[in-house]
Amino acid sequence: MLKSARKQEKDPEGRMPLAEHLRELRNRLLMSVGAIxxxxxxxxxxxxxxxxxxxQPVLDSVGCDPSTKIDLSLGTGGSCADFTVNGLLSPFTIMLKVAFMTGLVVSTPIWLYQLWAFLAPGLHRHEQKYSLFFVGAGVPLFVGGAFFAYMILPTTAEVLLDFTPAPAKNLLPLDDFLDLLTRMVVVFGLAFELPLLLVLLNLGGVVTGxxxxSWWRAMVMGITLFGAVATPSTDPVGMFALAGPVTLLYFAAVGVSLLNDRRRARREAAGPDDDEASELDLTPEAVGEIEPVAPGGALPEGTGGQVNGSRPPQNGFDDAT
Known part of the structure; x- marks a missing residue:
């Protein structure tokens, strides 16, 4: 088995030939895929x-109890629902889908670390800190968003099923439910990453705290509208369950950015780090007064081109030319 390229080539600056980079990428990908x-x-x-x-949360909220199931012959339908699996191959495909999504989510720390280990040697010391901050804060934020999506799912199902007309019965295909749950988890998880994106922009010097x-009014309005559009239910519970935490995280990101601005000002006053080059001042400056230069003296006539005992000219040229 081939060893890691960085174990064979230890360059303090992380430089490697292209072939070694490709081999290192292959090893990291194999370990990530293996973990998944x-x-x-x-x-x-x-x-x-x-x-x-x-x-279980949806069944506890809108599941039909066999002992209290609505009798459709009375024409008074209800909002309860039963999960169904359609088709002969559906149970097998659902099993593969659930297992793969579980493997991808649970193994997130492993393949994120492999990505970090591949990129870290080519980063400066302060860039490595930013990358560790991104991984360390991004995973909990995404998990927090996914948890909120899981918590409001029963309320979402209850509100949506209330639109069912009275003589109808609700049957929820399990694969459609899993797709809806996946979309909600992704939407809530990515929404919770917004503050992290703002902090990274501040760390990169793109925007100040x-x-x-100064954007807080527009951000609060935009987050609220996003919560109304992104959540599949029309009730205010789901909207504020997404907009409320994201708004609080936005103000937390503003506070972190303000503190980082102060830290950056102190660091710039102290000078660059050991692995950073000093910034060059390339601002054009006005040219000062030009000093006159005295012209060289001409050869005196009648000396045959000889000056101070120099050799006579050869073929019309002398030592001066």
Whole structure:
């Protein structure tokens, strides 16, 4: 088995030939895919438990109890629902989908670390700190967004099923429910990453904390509208469940950016780090007064081109020319 390229080539600046970079990328990808496959295989044995965990909040909210199920012959339908699986191959495909998504989510720390390990040697010391901050803060924020999506899902299902006409019965295909849950998790998770994006822009010097603070009215309005559009339900509970935490995280990002602006000002006053080059002042300056230069003396006539004992001219040229 080939060893890691960086174990063979230890350059203090992280420089490697292209072939070594490709081999290092291959090794990192193999370890990431291997981790995902390993967790996916383990999830296959707990597939039913995982699906039950995902379905249970909705069943507790709108599930039909056999003892209290609405009698459709009376013409008074209800808002309860039953999960269904359509088709002969649907249980197998749902099992693979749930296992793969579980493997991808649970193995996130492993493949994020592999990505970090591949990029870190080519970064400066302060850039490595920013990358660690991105990974360390991004994963909890995404998990927090996914948790909020999971928590408001019962309310979302209850509101949406209230639109069912009275003589109809609600049947929820399990694969459609999993797709809806996946979309909500992705939307809420990415929405919770907004403050992290703002902080990274501030760390990169793109926008200051005071500038972000001046956007607060537009940001609050935009976050609220996004919460109304992104959540599949029309109730205010789902909208504010997304807009409220994201707004608080936005103001937290503004506070972190203001503190970073102060830290940057102190660092610039102290000078650059050891691995950074000093900035050059390339501002054009006015040219000063030009000093006159005395012209050289001509050879005196009648000397045959000889000056101070120099050799006579050869073929019309002398030592001066």
């Amino acid at each position: 496959c390993l967790v996916t295989i383990v999830a296959l044995f707990f597939y039913k438990d995982i699906v039950s965990f995902l379905m 005071r500038r972000m603070l």
